Amino acid sequence: MDAIILQILNGLDKGSAYALIALGLTLIFGTLGVVNFAHGALFMLGAFCAVTLSRLLQTASVTIDPERTDFLGNPLKVETPYVIEWFGPEVGSLILDWSVPLAILFAIPIMGLIGLAMERGLIKHFYKRPHADQILVTFGLAIVLQEIVKYFYGANPIPTPAPDALVGSLDFGVLVGFDAGTVIYPYWRLIYFVFAAVVIGVVFAFLQFTTFGMVVRAGMADRETVGLLGINIDRRFTLMFAFAAIVAGLAGVMYAPINSPNYHMGMDFLVLSFVVVVVGGMGSLPGAVAAGFLLGVLESFASMPQVVTLIPGINQIIIYLVAIIILLTRPRGLMGRKGVMEA
Amino acid sequence: MFGLKQKDATLFLVVVAITALAPFLLNPFPENSELAQFNAGYPDLMQRFMIFGIFAIGFNILFGLTGYLSFGHAAFLGVGSYAGVWMLKLLSMNIIPAIIVSVVVAGVFSLIVGYISLRRSGIYFSILTLAFAQMSFALAYSVLTPITGGETGLQLALDDPRIFGVAQTADGSIPLTNFFGLEMRDGIEIAAGPWLFTLNVGYYLSAIVMLASFYVAIRIFRSPFGMMLKAVKSNQQRMNYTGINPKPYTLAAFVISGMYAGLAGGLMVAMDPLAGAERMQWTASGEVVLMTILGGAGTLVGPLLGAGVIKYFENIFSKINDNILYEWFSFMPGGLQDFFVTIIYPFIGKGWHLTLGIMFMLVVIFLPGGIVEGGKRLGRLFSRKKAEGGGSDATPAASPAE
Numbered sequence: 250m251d252a253i254i255l256q257i258l259n260g261l262d263k264g265s266a267y268a269l270i271a272l273g274l275t276l277i278f279g280t281l282g283v284v285n286f287a288h289g290a291l292f293m294l295g296a297f298c299a300v301t302l303s304r305l306l307q308t309a310s311v312t313i314d315p316e317r318t319d320f321l322g323n324p325l326k327v328e329t330p331y332v333i334e335w336f337g338p339e340v341g342s343l344i345l346d347w348s349v350p351l352a353i354l355f356a357i358p359i360m361g362l363i364g365l366a367m368e369r370g371l372i373k374h375f376y377k378r379p380h381a382d383q384i385l386v387t388f389g390l391a392i393v394l395q396e397i398v399k400y401f402y403g404a405n406p407i408p409t410p411a412p413d414a415l416v417g418s419l420d421f422g423v424l425v426g427f428d429a430g431t432v433i434y435p436y437w438r439l440i441y442f443v444f445a446a447v448v449i450g451v452v453f454a455f456l457q458f459t460t461f462g463m464v465v466r467a468g469m470a471d472r473e474t475v476g477l478l479g480i481n482i483d484r485r486f487t488l489m490f491a492f493a494a495i496v497a498g499l500a501g502v503m504y505a506p507i508n509s510p511n512y513h514m515g516m517d518f519l520v521l522s523f524v525v526v527v528v529g530g531m532g533s534l535p536g537a538v539a540a541g542f543l544l545g546v547l548e549s550f551a552s553m554p555q556v557v558t559l560i561p562g563i564n565q566i567i568i569y570l571v572a573i574i575i576l577l578t579r580p581r582g583l584m585g586r587k588g589v590m591e592a
Numbered sequence: 593m594f595g596l597k598q599k600d601a602t603l604f605l606v607v608v609a610i611t612a613l614a615p616f617l618l619n620p621f622p623e624n625s626e627l628a629q630f631n632a633g634y635p636d637l638m639q640r641f642m643i644f645g646i647f648a649i650g651f652n653i654l655f656g657l658t659g660y661l662s663f664g665h666a667a668f669l670g671v672g673s674y675a676g677v678w679m680l681k682l683l684s685m686n687i688i689p690a691i692i693v694s695v696v697v698a699g700v701f702s703l704i705v706g707y708i709s710l711r712r713s714g715i716y717f718s719i720l721t722l723a724f725a726q727m728s729f730a731l732a733y734s735v736l737t738p739i740t741g742g743e744t745g746l747q748l749a750l751d752d753p754r755i756f757g758v759a760q761t762a763d764g765s766i767p768l769t770n771f772f773g774l775e776m777r778d779g780i781e782i783a784a785g786p787w788l789f790t791l792n793v794g795y796y797l798s799a800i801v802m803l804a805s806f807y808v809a810i811r812i813f814r815s816p817f818g819m820m821l822k823a824v825k826s827n828q829q830r831m832n833y834t835g836i837n838p839k840p841y842t843l844a845a846f847v848i849s850g851m852y853a854g855l856a857g858g859l860m861v862a863m864d865p866l867a868g869a870e871r872m873q874w875t876a877s878g879e880v881v882l883m884t885i886l887g888g889a890g891t892l893v894g895p896l897l898g899a900g901v902i903k904y905f906e907n908i909f910s911k912i913n914d915n916i917l918y919e920w921f922s923f924m925p926g927g928l929q930d931f932f933v934t935i936i937y938p939f940i941g942k943g944w945h946l947t948l949g950i951m952f953m954l955v956v957i958f959l960p961g962g963i964v965e966g967g968k969r970l971g972r973l974f975s976r977k978k979a980e981g982g983g984s985d986a987t988p989a990a991s992p993a994e
Contacts, residue, residue: 284715380715381661385885386956388878392949400938400946520722520874527719562735569723576712576720
């Protein structure tokens with residue numbers, strides 16, 4: 250029993266990332282009808298927002314301390330980050346420590362702007378072109394984005410630690426009545442899951458309870474009629490693209506402490522997120538979220554040692570296997586709507 | 593000629609001439625000159641031009657004709673190379689059985705994958721092929737290690753059986769791949785003044801195979817079967833209404849292009865007998881998509897051109913470093929020199945992927961027909977100007993899109 254709970258928990262954090270990326274992909278697909286292969290790159294850019302902020306915060310002024318000397322006998326150069334100079338040592342180091350959560354605030358405007366620029370500058374011109382062209386051009390864009398990041402940040406993963414207070418692990422087993430030490434789970438992964446749940450909740454609440462969201466949903470169902478009612482649906486859809494970019498970016502920011510960001514992390518996630526979207530059903534938001542968590546948990550179950558000895562290699566292929574089976578038996582995915590992408 | 597129309601025959605002969613003279617054409621700069629690093633006429637690279645040319649020609653038969661975008665073609669190339677290496681290990685170092693078995697195994701594998709994937713179309717088809725390729729990659733990397741060599745890749749060893757050949761040569765090393773005794777590494781070096789040309793057996797063998805597959809591709813493009821495939825691309829529904837089931841045709845195209853990929857994989861191990869799982873990764877599948885689109889999907893020579901451009905970039909362009917750039921701009925005053933080097937540097941050397949990505953995007957956005965269409969547009973521009981200058985009526989240079 251404890252092993253099962255552990256696997257479910259393990260699957261949840263990866264599943265959260267899949268769900269967030271797949272949610273953004275589905276938003277873009279459902280509103281604009283564009284297959285966005287650059288969505289993984291947006292996830293990667295989000296993670297690098299966290300890296301950038303922590304680097305910015307660490308910019309330091311160099312002062313020479315005449316009273317102390319280094320091992321060569323020269324006066325010691327002391328680097329004091331500006332944050333510490335401005336806010337005093339206590340608040341300053343706290344800000345430095347909490348740079349990843351702070352990066353959420355930093356990433357929202359940046360990812361929004363990137364999303365807007367992408368839609369207005371490039372994607373806009375591809376609405377009327379075949380899906381294959383959209384895939385190809387966004388695939389090219391993904392290559393360009395990741396090469397730019399590689400140029401500025403190098404090819405190696407950049408460790409971006411979580412705040413010290415959140416580094417440890419939670420003994421989850423004790424909470425639900427097992428022996429201590431059976432179900433241990435890092436705090437940060439738990440936070441990632443909660444964060445993802447909140448973001449998903451916000452997206453759904455936004456679509457469900459605001460006028461803007463209502464118009465967007467109406468546009469997803471019947472774009473022309475909404476346009477005929479005198480609503481500028483294109484502008485709203487553009488904003489939804491930016492919104493989806495923010496969701497992907499936030500997923501990336503919070504993922505940075507789990508896996509050190511490197512320039513190709515987006516591509517690794519992209520393939521899986523596409524599989525998730527297709528399994529969930531193209532154009533279905535709840536389907537994307539459900540499939541994300543489902544596949545994440547399935548993947549972690551398949552990597553249990555007992556399962557791997559029973560069917561060797563299953564942990565590597567389970568997601569693809571499930572995708573193939575679902576696509577062949579339920580062509581619209583788990584919760585796909587009728588008439589979406591049925592060419 | 594050769595059962596081809598006049599225009600295709602000319603095209604074919606031009607390609608034959610270029611491939612035959614490639615060792616000379618690709619080495620335009622004298623040895624030891626500053627520009628010698630742009631020489632692409634060394635056997636290893638020329639073989640790669642041919643091999644990836646075959647791969648892209650095959651991919652084009654599927655994507656260019658039927659419009660089905662497969663994101664998993666590298667799996668067939670990988671399976672082909674594994675089969676090829678196994679033949680070299682088990683039978684003999686003659687490359688013919690290796691290549692034949694590669695083609696057959698890749699064909700069977702693509703039949704299975706294609707039969708399942710082709711039940712869906714559009715993006716679902718892309719995802720299905722991608723899923724199959726990623727699965728084969730993951731399996732080759734982990735569980736199938738006894739067959740595939742896992743992370744280290746599959747290599748020849750001294751204790752291989754090689755029942756029709758020798759396990760090891762007299763001096764105790766692994767024998768070289770050969771074509772009935774003609775070793776792939778053999779070749780003639782011609783020194784003409786400061787120039788050095790290498791005529792390599794492996795290159796000419798792959799060139800002949802490439803030309804044969806190019807010829808077959810032309811025949812497929814011009815055959816009734818090819819017309820059917822084009823019909824699948826333009827309007828599948830209408831095809832259904834006329835009472836034709838498109839599926840056998842698309843499946844046949846899929847298997848043919850899978851066999852082309854297997855052929856490329858077999859040739860690859862014939863030239864360099866090792867196979868690794870990374871050949872099957874989806875980025876490798878993405879590369880052949882890039883090649884085909886860049887050159888011009890649905891055209892005859894496009895994939896060849898695309899493969900050439902990408903492999904040239906990968907091997908030559910990527911070697912330029914900032915020192916060389918500084919040399920080039922050394923005629924400028926210091927500040928300006930630094931400025932230009934800083935601007936250009938991200939796009940060359942290790943950053944060649946960036947240039948490739950930008951080029952690819954530009955082609956998809958502005959030139960959906962790829963390099964071939966670019967050439968046609970230029971030609972049209974040119975002939976129109978000429979016609980206007982001569983005062984005669986404009987020649988209808990616009991040829992129907994392939």
